[in-house]
Amino acid sequence: MTTVRPLALLSALAVAASTLSACASEGTAGSASGPGAITVQNCGADVTVDGPVTELYAYDGGIISIVIAAGARDALVAVTGMERDQDLLELAYPDDRVDELTVVGEEQPTLENALAVDPQVMFAGWGYGFSEARNLVPEMLTEHGITPYLLSETCRQDDGARGTMDAWTALTTDLTNIGELTGHSETAAAVVDDIETRRAALEAAPQAAEEPTAFLFDSGTDAIFTSGSFGGPQAIFDTAGVTNATADVEDTWTEVGWETLAASDPDVIFFVDYPGQSYEDKVAVLQANPASRDLDAVREQRFVNLPYAMWVSGPMNIDAAEWVRAATEHFGLAPESGIEPTLDITALDELPGNDWVR
Secondary structure, eight states: OOOOOHHHHHHHHHHHHTTOOTTTSOOEEOOOOSTTOEEEEETTEEEEESSOOOOEEEESHHHHHHHHHTTOGGGEEEEESOGGGHHHHHHHOTTSOGGGSOBOSSSSOOHHHHHHHOOSEEEEEETBEEBTTTTBOHHHHHHTTOEEEEOGGGOBOTTSOBOSSOHHHHHHHHHHHHHHHTTOHHHHHHHHHHHHHHHHHHHHSOOOSSOOEEEEEOEESSSEEEEOTTSHHHHHHHHHTOEETTTTOOSSEEEEOHHHHHHHOOSEEEEEEOTTSOHHHHHHHHHHSTTTTTSHHHHTTOEEEEEHHHHSSSTTHHHHHHHHHHHHHHTTSSOOOOOOOSSOGGGOTTOOOOGGGO
16 A cells, blocks of 8 residues: 655645635625535635534545634544544543544545535535545535535635745634634633643743754655745744745745755754654654764754654644744753743654654
């Protein structure tokens, strides 16, 4: 079986979907109306349901975590793409019976999966489940009476590139909207408040005289897949007090050349952990490529490996920010803050790397 590398596919899928207008244009998803109807704004469109959603189908560990955090675990009738993040989700949400979620399909959802589940709402995004190339787009769901809700990080610009708002706004928008759509507004608001409180603590912490630079290495051989100014990592790095080496790339997840890594000369290299290219393989690529092998961060192995669902848009972005700050302090790149990460990733036995924290 060929392993699907979800993030590395995002750029190609977004291009394939760029001729469609469901995310960026104004309109209405769903035809519900009446005194109990609930309407939220999603990527410039109204999403309306006739009452609190009790049947929701979600794709991807980050999206699943948004639903669980917003208090809507019991509305999840099915999920796809959870396997790579199940241990992390169980660690973050120990009381939410993650192991009992119904998993359908393989690595990516299909139209057939969605029709078989027949939920009220499907929560996915461009490059996060929705793709014209894979014959699954929001309009198809609407035609079958299923209301699509799109991950706000993947809202599309006029030219088809993803990203229309900063990543923290995208995340809190989704938490708030999913809470409202499922009747759990208070729970969602509490999660947003917690994120904002922890953000404020990180941003108020003592800062380095010279802000360190971070490079996110998702995967790479001929080119490097990473994240630009509209992706979750931008919010994570900003809050942790480091410079994102690809902040000038106005996109979410995308490819850059090896010269971009070399020119940035990062202080720390962060990895996205998921199947496809192992942590060991990524390190080996960096140590072998002439553009990277002599960088200080590579020679001194200033590497940090965090799970996929901590990097893509989701409530664990704040946990990632705390770990990024902890790493910069460990490597002597930022002063001690006294902030301890809330989520203990050392409990993830299958997470490779990170010897610096064990």
